[in-house]
Amino acid sequence: MTAAATRAGAALRPGLPPLLACLGLLACWQALAHLLTTGGMPDAVATFRELPAILGDQEALGDILDSLRRMALGFAIAVALSVPLGLAMGRSRLVASLVNPLLMVSYPVPKAALMPIIMLWLGVGDASKLLVIVLGASLPVIYHAYQGARAVEEKMIWSARAMGMSGASRLLRIVLPAALPEILVGCRTGIVLSLITMVTSEMIARQTGAGNILFNALDMAQYETVYAMILVIGALGIVLDVAFERARAALVGWSDEPDAIGVTAA
Amino acid sequence: MIRAWRSDALVGILPLAALVALWWGIVAAGLAPRALLPSPVAVFGRTLASVADPAFLLHAWATLSRLFAGFLVALVLGVGLGLAGATNRFVGGVLRPVVRILAPVPKIALYPAFVLSLGFGDASKIVLVVADALFPILLATYQGAARVEPKLVWSALAAGTSRRAAVWTVVLPATLPSILTGSRIGLVVACIVVFLAEMITSTDGLGYLLVRAARSFQTVEMFVPLIAISALGLALNGALAALRRRLLAGFPNED
Amino acid sequence: MAQAALIDPSHPPEQSTAPRPAAVEIAGVTKTFQRRTGGTHLALAPIDLAVADGEFVSILGPSGCGKSTLLYIVGGFVPPSTGAVTVGGRPVTGPGPDRGPVFQEFALFPWKTVLGNVAYGPRQAGASKADAETKARGLLARVGLSAYETFYPKELSGGMKQRVAIARTLAYDPAILLMDEPFGALDAHTRLKLQNDLLALWERDRKTVLFVTHAVDEAVYLSDRIVVMSRQPGRIKEIVPVDLPRPRHRDELLLDARYQRYVIDIERLIEDPPEEAGA
Ligand SMILES: Nc1ncnc2c1ncn2[C@@H]1O[C@H](COP(=O)(O)OP(=O)(O)OP(=O)(O)O)[C@@H](O)[C@H]1O
Numbered sequence: 001m002t003a004a005a006t007r008a009g010a011a012l013r014p015g016l017p018p019l020l021a022c023l024g025l026l027a028c029w030q031a032l033a034h035l036l037t038t039g040g041m042p043d044a045v046a047t048f049r050e051l052p053a054i055l056g057d058q059e060a061l062g063d064i065l066d067s068l069r070r071m072a073l074g075f076a077i078a079v080a081l082s083v084p085l086g087l088a089m090g091r092s093r094l095v096a097s098l099v100n101p102l103l104m105v106s107y108p109v110p111k112a113a114l115m116p117i118i119m120l121w122l123g124v125g126d127a128s129k130l131l132v133i134v135l136g137a138s139l140p141v142i143y144h145a146y147q148g149a150r151a152v153e154e155k156m157i158w159s160a161r162a163m164g165m166s167g168a169s170r171l172l173r174i175v176l177p178a179a180l181p182e183i184l185v186g187c188r189t190g191i192v193l194s195l196i197t198m199v200t201s202e203m204i205a206r207q208t209g210a211g212n213i214l215f216n217a218l219d220m221a222q223y224e225t226v227y228a229m230i231l232v233i234g235a236l237g238i239v240l241d242v243a244f245e246r247a248r249a250a251l252v253g254w255s256d257e258p259d260a261i262g263v264t265a266a
Numbered sequence: 267m268i269r270a271w272r273s274d275a276l277v278g279i280l281p282l283a284a285l286v287a288l289w290w291g292i293v294a295a296g297l298a299p300r301a302l303l304p305s306p307v308a309v310f311g312r313t314l315a316s317v318a319d320p321a322f323l324l325h326a327w328a329t330l331s332r333l334f335a336g337f338l339v340a341l342v343l344g345v346g347l348g349l350a351g352a353t354n355r356f357v358g359g360v361l362r363p364v365v366r367i368l369a370p371v372p373k374i375a376l377y378p379a380f381v382l383s384l385g386f387g388d389a390s391k392i393v394l395v396v397a398d399a400l401f402p403i404l405l406a407t408y409q410g411a412a413r414v415e416p417k418l419v420w421s422a423l424a425a426g427t428s429r430r431a432a433v434w435t436v437v438l439p440a441t442l443p444s445i446l447t448g449s450r451i452g453l454v455v456a457c458i459v460v461f462l463a464e465m466i467t468s469t470d471g472l473g474y475l476l477v478r479a480a481r482s483f484q485t486v487e488m489f490v491p492l493i494a495i496s497a498l499g500l501a502l503n504g505a506l507a508a509l510r511r512r513l514l515a516g517f518p519n520e521d
Numbered sequence: 522m523a524q525a526a527l528i529d530p531s532h533p534p535e536q537s538t539a540p541r542p543a544a545v546e547i548a549g550v551t552k553t554f555q556r557r558t559g560g561t562h563l564a565l566a567p568i569d570l571a572v573a574d575g576e577f578v579s580i581l582g583p584s585g586c587g588k589s590t591l592l593y594i595v596g597g598f599v600p601p602s603t604g605a606v607t608v609g610g611r612p613v614t615g616p617g618p619d620r621g622p623v624f625q626e627f628a629l630f631p632w633k634t635v636l637g638n639v640a641y642g643p644r645q646a647g648a649s650k651a652d653a654e655t656k657a658r659g660l661l662a663r664v665g666l667s668a669y670e671t672f673y674p675k676e677l678s679g680g681m682k683q684r685v686a687i688a689r690t691l692a693y694d695p696a697i698l699l700m701d702e703p704f705g706a707l708d709a710h711t712r713l714k715l716q717n718d719l720l721a722l723w724e725r726d727r728k729t730v731l732f733v734t735h736a737v738d739e740a741v742y743l744s745d746r747i748v749v750m751s752r753q754p755g756r757i758k759e760i761v762p763v764d765l766p767r768p769r770h771r772d773e774l775l776l777d778a779r780y781q782r783y784v785i786d787i788e789r790l791i792e793d794p795p796e797e798a799g800a
C-alpha cells in the first residue's frame with residue numbers, strides 16, 4: 001500500500017518540475033516582451049488571448065488537423081520502412097556498408113529543402129509533403145534500429161540458431177525485441193522530426209497547414225498570430241514528446257536509464 | 267582491419283554509383299523530361315563549375331560562416347550548461363525541466379520570432395542555429411558528465427584538486443567522448459537549419475540559391491546547393507572524426 | 522577454541538599496538554544508505570578504530586560488509602551518517618592529499634598517458650611540468666614501468682595499471698594510503714610481486730596504510746593488525762594484532778608455524794556460514 005503510494009507519487013512527481021519550468025519560461029517571455037519595447041514581440045498574455053481566435057477558426061483548425069494527419073501518416077510509413085532496414089543493417093555487414101554511405105550523404109541535407117524538387121515531380125499536393133515527412137523522420141529511426149540491432153548479444157543469436165530459427169524469424173523474434181528500447185529512442189526523435197519537417201515543408205510549399213499559417217502571419221505582420229502559432233507548434237512538440245515518452249516507458253520501462261532524454265535533431 | 271575498412275568503403279561507393287547510374291539511365295532513355303530531371307552529367311558539371319565561381323563561393327561562405335558562428339556558440343553554451351547541470355545540484359534541478367520542455371519544441375517554428383526581434387540579417391539565422399544545435403550538445407554533455415566514474419573525480423580530489431577545478435581537469439576530459447558525439451549531431455543539425463533559414467528569408471547563402479533557382483524553374487541550379495550542403499556536411503563530419511581520433515587517443519572503445 | 526592462542530578475545534584490541542600517536546581515529550562511524558525503492562539500509566554499524574602513525578592495518582571481511590564504504594569515509598569521499606573521522610587530530614570534511622586512495626578499479630585518467638597520470642598529483646601541488654615529470658619518472662622506475670611512460674592506460678595489463686595507480690597516489694606523497702583490494706584483480710604471480718613491492722616500499726617510507734583485502738594470507742603477510750569485519754550490519758568482529766617479526770620474507774613465513782596459525786585462525790573468524798548463505 002505505502003510502496004504503491006510512493007511509486008504513484010514518484011510517477012507523478014516528474015510532471016511537476018517541467019510544469020514549473022513552463023511557467024518560468026512564460027514568465028521570462030512576459031518580462032522580455034515588456035523590456036523589449038520594439039513592438040515586435042507581444043507578451044504571453046496577449047498571445048494566449050489570440051489562441052481562441054486561431055483554434056476557433058474552422059479553416060485554420062482544419063488546416064492544422066490536416067497537417068497532423070499528414071504527419072502521423074508520414075511518421076507511420078517512416079517507421080514501417082526504417083525499422084526493418086535498420087535491423088537488417090545491424091545484422092548484416094554487407095547491408096550496412098551498402099546503406100551507410102547513402103545515409104552519410106543525406107544526413108546534412110535538410111529534407112524539407114527537397115520540397116521544391118519533389119514538388120516538380122509530384123505536384124504541390126499531399127504526396128510531396130508526405131514524402132518529405134517520411135524522409136525527414138526516417139534517418140533517426142534507421143540509425144537507432146541499426147545501433148540497437150548491432151548491440152544484440154551474439155550469444156542470443158547463436159542460441160536461436162541452435163534452436164533452428166530461420167534468419168527472418170530470428171530478426172523478428174530475437175533482434176526486434178532486443179533492439180526495441182533503442183528503436184523507440186529513434187522513434188522519439190523521429191516523431192519530433194516529422195513535426196519539424198511538416199512545419200518546414202508547409203512553410204516552403206505555402207499552400208495549407210500550420211507552417212503556412214505561421215509564415216503567412218509573419219509576412220502580413222500579424223505578430224499576435226505569429227506568436228500564437230509558435231505556441232501551438234511548440235506545444236505540439238512537447239505533447240508529442242511527452243506522450244511518446246509515456247508510451248515508451250510503459251513498453252520498455254525495464255531498460256530505463258534515469259534522466260535519459262532523447263537527442264532531438266532538426 | 268584497415269583492409270576490411272577499405273573494402274567496406276568500396277562496397278559503400280557502389281550504391282551511390284548505382285544511384286547515379288540509374289538517374290543517368292532514366293534521363294538517357296528519355297523517361298523523364300529534362301525540365302524535371304536534368305542529367306547527372308549536367309548537374310555535376312554545373313556543381314564543379316560552381317566551385318570555381320567566386321559568386322557561388324561567396325554564397326557558400328555566407329552559409330559556412332553562419333553555421334560556424336551558431337555552432338560555436340551552441341558548443342560553448344551546451345558544454346558549459348551541461349557540465350554545470352551535471353556537477354551542480356541546483357543548476358541541474360533548474361536545467362533538467364527547462365530542457366525537457368524546450369528540447370522537443372520545433373526550433374524552426376521560433377524563427378519568425380527571431381526574425382521579428384533580431385531582423386532579417388545574420389543574427390536571427392545564427393540564433394536559430396544556436397537554438398537547434400544547442401540541445402544535442404547540451405544533452406550529450408549532461409548525460410556524459412552525469413555518468414563520469416566518481417572514482418576519477420575522487421582520485422583528483424585526493425590529489426589536492428578543488429571541487430571546482432575537478433570539473434575542468436576531470437569531468438570535462440572524461441566527458442569528451444559524449445561532447446564530440448553531441449557535436450557531431452549538432453553540426454549536422456546546424457547544416458540543416460542554416461540552409462532552411464536561408465531558404466525562408468535571405469539574399470545570400472546556399473539556401474537562397476536553391477530558392478532562387480526554384481523560382482525561375484532552373485532545375486539544374488536547384489541541385490547544386492543541395493549537393494554543396496551535403497558535401498559540406500560530409501567534410502565537416504570528416505574533420506570532426508579526425509579531431510575525435512586525435513583527442514580520444516587514450517579512451518577505450520575508440521577505433 | 523583452545524588453539525586460538527594467538528588471538529586472544531579477552532585482549533582489548535585498542536591497547537594492543539605501539540604507543541604511537543593515532544594517525545586515523547574512527548569514532549562511532551555509521552553509514553545508512555537511502556534505498557531507491559524507499560526505506561534505508563544500514564551498511565555500517567558504529568565503527569571505532571584507531572590506526573597508529575606508520576601502522577599497516579588490513580581490513581578483512583565478507584563481501585558487502587562495508588569495507589569499501591569505510592575506506593571512502595576515511596578518504597572523505599563519502600560523509601558518515603553519524604560519528605566522525607579525525608586524521609592527525611583534525612576532523613575529516615573532505616578528500617585531501619594527506620590521504621591517498623588506490624581504488625580496486627584503478628580509476629586512471631584514460632585521457633592521460635602513464636606519465637601524465639603519475640605527474641597529475643605533483644602538478645596539482647604546484648610543481649612545474651618538468652619537476653612533476655621528473656618526480657613521476659622516479660616513481661615509474663620504482664614500480665618498474667619506466668618503459669611505458671608514453672602508453673595510455675588502455676594499452677596496459679591489469680597489473681601494470683594497478684602499479685600506475687599506486688605510483689600516481691605515491692606521487693603526491695600522502696601520509697596515509699587507503700588501498701581498496703588493490704591486488705584483487707591480479708593474477709597470482711603479479712600479486713605476489715606487488716605485495717613484495719608494497720612491503721618494501723612501506724618498510725622504507727613507513728606510511729600509514731589502511732588496506733582492504735579478501736586474501737587472508739596477504740593480510741597476515743603485510744599487516745601489523747588485521748580488522749575482521751562481519752556483515753548485516755557491517756561491524757568490527759575482531760581486531761587481530763599480527764605479532765610476526767619484520768622485515769618479513771614470504772618463503773620464511775610460509776614455513777613459520779605462527780604465520781600458518783594466523784591464517785587458519787583468521788579464516789575461521791571470517792567464515793560466516795549463515796550470512797554468506799543468504800547472500
Ligand atoms: N551507493 C550505495 N547506495 C546504496 N547502498 C550501498 C551503496 N554503496 C554501498 N552500499 C551497500 O553498503 C554495503 C557495503 O558495501 P561496500 O561496497 O562497502 O562493501 P564491501 O565490503 O566493500 O564489499 P566487497 O568486498 O564486495 O567490495 C553493501 O550492502 C551495499 O549494498
Ligand SMILES: [Mg+2]
Nearest residue numbers: 588589590701
Ligand atoms: Mg569493496
